[in-house]
Amino acid sequence: MLNNLEPHTRFSFFLDLFFKDKTFPWFYNKITNNYLKTVVYKTTDTPDKTYNIETCIVYDIPNYLDIKTTIQETNLKEISFPLYNGYAVYFGDHNTCDAFLNDQVGKSRTNKLRRHQNRLDLSIAPTYTMYYGAIEEIEYKRLFKELKRITALRFTQKEEHNFELPYLNYYEEIMFKMIFEKKASIYVIYDKDKPINITLNFIDGQTMLHFNSCFDVDYSMYNLGHLNTIKHLRWCYDNGIKLFDMGRGDFFHKRQWINKTYLYQEHIIYNSKSIIATLKAKKTIVFHKLRFRMVALLKKMKFHLAYGKYIKFKYRLSNKKDAQNNSTYIITNGVAIPKDKKIVKINYLDKEYSNLLFYVNDFLHKNFEKNSAISVYKDTKLASIYYIKGEKNTQKISIKSS
Structure with a gap:
C-alpha cells in the first residue's frame, strides 16, 4: 500500500503498481475482474491516510477491472476517461482449445495454420519452452539480449523507430523474480539453441497478460506470430487460464483471435477543495475525451493508413545513408x-x-x-x-x- 503520496503523482497501472506486488495507493480498496468475476486485489488494512493529494493520475487501466476506492470518506473526487482499445481472448465455456479455435478462427483457417506448423516442424524441427517457475539466470540474460536485438531488426523491417527498448530494460529488471513466483513467464521458440521467437507474459490468477512478443525476421516466412499465439492459447487451456489479454494495438493478426474488446482508461483523483487541482482535472478530461473522439473519427476516415505511410517515409529519410549501403x-x-x-x-x-x-x-x-x-x-x-x-x-x- 502506498501511503504519504506526493501532492502530484502519476502512475502506470501495470508498470508502477500492479507488477510491483500490487502496491496500490492507499485509497484503492478492492479490484474485481468483471470478465472472470474474481477479486484481483483487496485490502482490509487501515491506511495511514494523508490528505495532501492535489492530483493522482493512474493510466492504462483496463475497464474490465472494477476498482473500488475509499475516496468518498475524504475530500477527494475521481473522474475517468477512455484512452484506447484493448483486445482479449475469453475462453468462456469451451471445453477444449480446438473447440475454441474452430468457433473463433474457423476450421479452414485452423487447418491452414496447422499446415504452417507442419512446415515449420519439417524445416527446422524447433523446440518450444515456457519458462514458468524456473529459469537459469544466464539463459534469462541471453534471452533479453536476443530479444532486444530481434526487436531492433523488426522495427527496421517495419521502417519504424524502436519505442520498445526502454520497456524491455524495465521488464528485464523485474521478471526474473516474478518467473520463480509464477507471476510471469517467457515463452521461447528455438532453432537448435537459437531463440527465434520470444514472448514476455505476466500472469495473475486465471489471466495471462501477453505483453511483448517478437520473432526473428530471418524466420518471417514461417508465420511465427500466429503459431506462437496458438501455442499460448493451448498452454492457457492446459494451465487453467481463462483470459488471454493481448493488450493495446489494433492489428489484423489480433482481430483473428480476440472475442473481447475493452477500453484502457485514465483515472484522475483530485482534491475537490483545491480550485487549481479541480481545474487541472477538468481540463485534462476535456482534452482526452476530444482526443479519443478525434482518433476514432480519423480511423473511420482511414487516416491512420496515410499516417502509417508518412511514418515510413520519414523513417526512410532519416535512414537514407544506411539504405544506400545495403x-x-x-x-x-x-x-x-x-x-x-x-x-x-x-x-x-x-x-x-x-x-x-x-x-x-x-x-x-x-x-x-x-x-x-x-x-x-x-x-x-x-x-x-x-x-x-x-x-x-x-x-x-x-x-x-x-
Missing part, C-alpha cells in the same frame, strides 16, 4: 555445386554468416527441405558466393555490394 542478393536455383577444392562447408548459424540466414530459411521453406539434411558452402576464391545443397534442390547466393 547489398543485393542474387538467387540462382538448380545450380551445380562446385568440386570440394573450390568450396568449404560452413555453419550458417554462426554470427559471421548471419546475413545468409534469411535466404537459407527461405530455401528450406520453399523447397520443403530439412535443415538437418542441407549443407551450406562458401566459395574459397570468391568471398561473395555461397551455395546451398539440399536433398531436392540446390541454390547459389551471389552478394553484390551497393
Whole structure:
C-alpha cells in the first residue's frame, strides 16, 4: 500500500503498481475482474491516510477491472476517461482449445495454420519452452539480449523507430523474480539453441497478460506470430487460464483471435477543495475525451493508413545513408555445386554468416527441405558466393555490394 503520496503523482497501472506486488495507493480498496468475476486485489488494512493529494493520475487501466476506492470518506473526487482499445481472448465455456479455435478462427483457417506448423516442424524441427517457475539466470540474460536485438531488426523491417527498448530494460529488471513466483513467464521458440521467437507474459490468477512478443525476421516466412499465439492459447487451456489479454494495438493478426474488446482508461483523483487541482482535472478530461473522439473519427476516415505511410517515409529519410549501403542478393536455383577444392562447408548459424540466414530459411521453406539434411558452402576464391545443397534442390547466393 502506498501511503504519504506526493501532492502530484502519476502512475502506470501495470508498470508502477500492479507488477510491483500490487502496491496500490492507499485509497484503492478492492479490484474485481468483471470478465472472470474474481477479486484481483483487496485490502482490509487501515491506511495511514494523508490528505495532501492535489492530483493522482493512474493510466492504462483496463475497464474490465472494477476498482473500488475509499475516496468518498475524504475530500477527494475521481473522474475517468477512455484512452484506447484493448483486445482479449475469453475462453468462456469451451471445453477444449480446438473447440475454441474452430468457433473463433474457423476450421479452414485452423487447418491452414496447422499446415504452417507442419512446415515449420519439417524445416527446422524447433523446440518450444515456457519458462514458468524456473529459469537459469544466464539463459534469462541471453534471452533479453536476443530479444532486444530481434526487436531492433523488426522495427527496421517495419521502417519504424524502436519505442520498445526502454520497456524491455524495465521488464528485464523485474521478471526474473516474478518467473520463480509464477507471476510471469517467457515463452521461447528455438532453432537448435537459437531463440527465434520470444514472448514476455505476466500472469495473475486465471489471466495471462501477453505483453511483448517478437520473432526473428530471418524466420518471417514461417508465420511465427500466429503459431506462437496458438501455442499460448493451448498452454492457457492446459494451465487453467481463462483470459488471454493481448493488450493495446489494433492489428489484423489480433482481430483473428480476440472475442473481447475493452477500453484502457485514465483515472484522475483530485482534491475537490483545491480550485487549481479541480481545474487541472477538468481540463485534462476535456482534452482526452476530444482526443479519443478525434482518433476514432480519423480511423473511420482511414487516416491512420496515410499516417502509417508518412511514418515510413520519414523513417526512410532519416535512414537514407544506411539504405544506400545495403547489398543485393542474387538467387540462382538448380545450380551445380562446385568440386570440394573450390568450396568449404560452413555453419550458417554462426554470427559471421548471419546475413545468409534469411535466404537459407527461405530455401528450406520453399523447397520443403530439412535443415538437418542441407549443407551450406562458401566459395574459397570468391568471398561473395555461397551455395546451398539440399536433398531436392540446390541454390547459389551471389552478394553484390551497393
